[in-house]
Structure formats: structure tokens, C-alpha cells
Amino acid sequence: xxxxxxxxxxxxxxxxxxxxxxxxxxxxxxxxxxxxxxxxxxxxxxxxxxxxxxxxxxxxxxxxxxxxxxxxxxxxxxxxxxxxxxxxxxxxxxxxxxxxxxxxxxxxxxxxxxxxxxxxxxxxxxxxxxxxxxxxxxxxxxxxxxxxxxxxxxxxxxxxxxxxxxxxxxxxxxxxxxxxxxxxxxxxxxxxxxxxxxxxxxxxxxxxxxxxxxxxxxxxxxxxxxxxxxxxxxxxxxxxxxxxxxxxxxxxxxxxxxxxxxxxxxxxxxxxxxxxxxxxxxxxxxxxxxxxxxxxxxxxxxxxxxxxxxxxxxxxxxxxxxxxxxxxx
Numbered sequence: 001x002x003x004x005x006x007x008x009x010x011x012x013x014x015x016x017x018x019x020x021x022x023x024x025x026x027x028x029x030x031x032x033x034x035x036x037x038x039x040x041x042x043x044x045x046x047x048x049x050x051x052x053x054x055x056x057x058x059x060x061x062x063x064x065x066x067x068x069x070x071x072x073x074x075x076x077x078x079x080x081x082x083x084x085x086x087x088x089x090x091x092x093x094x095x096x097x098x099x100x101x102x103x104x105x106x107x108x109x110x111x112x113x114x115x116x117x118x119x120x121x122x123x124x125x126x127x128x129x130x131x132x133x134x135x136x137x138x139x140x141x142x143x144x145x146x147x148x149x150x151x152x153x154x155x156x157x158x159x160x161x162x163x164x165x166x167x168x169x170x171x172x173x174x175x176x177x178x179x180x181x182x183x184x185x186x187x188x189x190x191x192x193x194x195x196x197x198x199x200x201x202x203x204x205x206x207x208x209x210x211x212x213x214x215x216x217x218x219x220x221x222x223x224x225x226x227x228x229x230x231x232x233x234x235x236x237x238x239x240x241x242x243x244x245x246x247x248x249x250x251x252x253x254x255x256x257x258x259x260x261x262x263x264x265x266x267x268x269x270x271x272x273x274x275x276x277x278x279x280x281x282x283x284x285x286x287x288x289x290x291x292x293x294x295x296x297x298x299x300x301x302x303x304x305x306x307x308x309x310x311x312x313x314x315x316x317x318x319x320x321x322x323x324x325x326x327x328x329x
């Protein structure tokens with residue numbers, strides 16, 4: 001970053017951090033968009049022991065907010081100390097973000113809509129894409145289908161469909177041959193709609209394409225997508241039963257994650273389905289669909305804070321060895 005500042009003749013006191021992030025992201029890919037995560041905060045008893053459950057009114061729900069710009073500078077990249085189930089202790093990094101005023105102008109971080117976000121605090125997490133395991137293509141329409149009469153078009157980046165009536169059928173991508181997604185632990189995509197389109201669920205089928213081979217992200221209740229706004233959805237790709245979140249303009253939409261009785265996490269992915277409902281002439285666009293292996297950085301301390309940016313010292317407390325994970329499964 002000092003080289004970039006010097007080459008542009010920018011004085012540190014006049015640093016436009018948004019401009020720096022954009023330049024680094026699009027020209028050098030050094031900057032990236034990360035997912036900010038704060039786990040649920042439970043009420044405690046008089047001894048400080050957490051009590052209650054996610055359904056209790058005293059519990060502050062998790063924050064899971066994609067698209068926070070960041071520059072990550074690892075200090076220690078990997079220490080391959082063996083632990084159970086193929087895990088290992090991994091590294092430290094300095095992470096640069098815009099200042100808090102700028103962050104609060106981003107969708108989902110705006111405190112006028114999201115009163116639970118105030119600032120980035122100790123042990124909050126910044127989740128980043130370590131490696132894309134499989135990118136679902138939306139540059140062409142050949143592998144996509146629908147249970148209704150809708151048709152698809154593509155502009156080379158996103159897939160678009162226009163609904164021809166009340167629509168509650170899945171938009172499905174089926175690869176020509178099943179693909180390996182074992183190393184992935186998160187799934188991410190962007191969606192935009194017009195009209196009264198409701199997101200119902202997303203399902204990935206691994207180890208087979210029948211109903212019992214799914215991992216299902218079920219929005220409960222279903223929610224209407226904002227008109228003509230790209231919404232980034234970033235959810236854990238995991239087996240079992242758990243819960244996660246989709247935030248839209250600061251409002252949380254709870255998502256239940258479940259797996260079918262024959263879901264095989266080691267099995268290849270056979271198809272992925274997106275289920276919407278809407279009215280005639282409503283449109284849906286999807287792009288940047290990917291299964292990826294994540295790195296979760298935990299904020300350990302504040303290194304520096306200026307009018308232009310914040311620097312956090314972060315640690316990665318746990319990683320995975322995929323070869324051992326496959327062997328131990």
C-alpha cells in the first residue's frame with residue numbers, strides 16, 4: 001500500500017480508502033470482499049454462564065454480513081500442528097478495513113436499519129475465500145432448467161429468467177458430470193429480482209440427485225427480495241441440522257440448514273436448485289455462484305485507527321487438512 005500511495009502522490013492525511021480498495025481489488029486482486037460474522041450473544045446468569053437458546057428474546061442473533069472490503073496481510077500463514085479430525089493451528093494476519101463511518105454506509109452495516117452492529121469488536125470474525133472449490137457457471141444457459149415454462153438468457157456474467165405466471169418451481173443447474181465439493185465449507189451467490197419475488201430455499205444434492213441426498217437452506221419464513229438490488233448470500237455448506245442467516249438492508253432472515261437421510265458430504269455434487277415464487281413478468285438474476293473453502297480470521301486487537309482506515313491484528317485459530325479430513329470421515 002505505501003508503494004501505491006507514493007505512486008499516486010497521495011498524502012497519508014488525504015487517503016481515500018474506498019478508492020484504494022477499489023484499485024487494489026480490480027487491478028491487483030489484493031483487496032477482497034469478506035463476510036463479517038459475530039456469533040449469537042446469549043444472556044448470562046449471575047455467574048456469567050450463558051443461558052437460554054436462540055429463540056429467547058434476550059438473545060442477540062448472529063450477524064452474518066457479506067461484502068465488507070478488506071486487505072489481508074498474513075504474518076504467519078500456516079503452522080501444521082496436528083489435532084483431532086485433521087485440524088491444525090493456523091496463523092496471524094493484519095487486516096485493513098475502511099473507517100467505521102464508511103462501513104456504516106454499507107448495506108446491512110447501516111445502524112439505522114441494523115441496531116445490532118455498532119463496530120468491529122474483539123473476536124468478531126472476518127470470513128474470506130481461501131480457495132474456490134467449484135464455480136457454478138452462469139455465463140451460458142445450457143445446463144439450467146426449470147419446472148415451469150420460464151426461459152433463460154445470459155449476458156455472459158449473470159443468468160436471467162422472466163416468470164410467466166405464479167412460480168414456485170426450482171431453477172436448477174445440473175452439471176454434465178458430478179463435481180467434487182468436499183473441500184468446500186461455504187456456498188455463496190448473488191441474486192437480484194424485480195416485482196414480488198420471494199426466496200424460498202436453496203438445495204445442493206451430493207451423492208445422488210434424489211430428494212434425500214440434499215443439503216437444504218430453507219428461509220423460514222420466506223422473504224421478498226428488494227427490487228433491482230443485488231443481494232449477496234453467503235451460508236455454511238455443512239451436514240447435519242443448524243441455523244444461519246441472510247441479511248437484507250440490516251434485517252435478519254433466519255435460515256434453517258438440514259440434510260436428507262442419504263446426503264453424502266464426501267459425495268460429488270449432482271445439482272443445485274434455487275426455489276422462488278413470484279408473479280407474471282417478474283424477473284430473477286443469479287450470478288457468482290460458488291462453493292468455496294473459507295478462512296475465518298478472528299479479531300485479536302486493534303493495531304491502528306485513522307480517518308481513512310482501521311488495522312486489526314487477527315488470528316486464525318483453526319484450519320483443516322483436507323486429505324486427513326477425507327481419511328477420517
